[in-house]
């Protein structure tokens with residue numbers, strides 16, 4: 001794309017008492033949503049920076065550091081757009097790395113599938129009320145712990161560090177803690193103190209991504225990204241950069257829970 005194909009805009013948001021200025025350059029032409037992910041990553045980084053600043057000023061500094069990948073054995077929720085982005089990222093890798101990463105995905109799925117975890121998670125997230133919210137939350141917590149205890153590392157985890165750090169999903173960017181690293185290694189201890197995010201762009205992206213390409217309301221864990229992209233090829237909707245940004249920031253007024 002040449003220079004005329006891009007548009008720059010500015011937005012100021014307030015996180016707590018802190019104003020956050022965003023300057024974004026987006027495609028003027030219609031593009032599929034996953035092409036916008038680098039921009040959503042920048043926005044997420046700014047939100048996370050603002051939230052960690054607030055936490056640090058309250059004496060809760062981030063304790064995460066390179067080489068501690070305990071959280072990378074959790075079920076990372078991704079959006080439909082990130083399924084596409086991750087699939088294309090792996091496709092673009094040179095050999096033999098591409099085959100190695102694909103093999104890690106396949107091994108992870110093969111470890112989890114016999115446990116019935118994917119079906120149980122989908123049944124829980126798509127179950128209609130009237131189950132009390134507390135009971136539903138408990139089921140999700142139990143499933144999250146069950147996944148963690150399977151000990152399946154993210155296919156991108158190498159030497160306990162993220163090998164795709166600049167491209168990692170939005171949910172990974174938002175997951176930071178202020179408690180000692182050893183508590184993350186035993187997630188059930190109840191001693192993990194997460195840094196509270198004022199906004200979760202990962203949820204905003206999940207909502208605007210939703211075209212139910214993989215089935216209504218499904219939970220999309222990172223470990224299934226390659227399989228989902230391969231099994232559900234589809235022409236993806238396209239919008240201009242400003243239209244996608246309007247959709248994204250339109251989610252700001254909605255609850256941050258889903």
Ligand code: SF4
Pocket residue numbers: 071072073076154155156157158161162163164165168169172
């Ligand atoms: S993508 Fe990176 S940060 Fe996210 S779970 Fe995988 S290794 Fe960890």
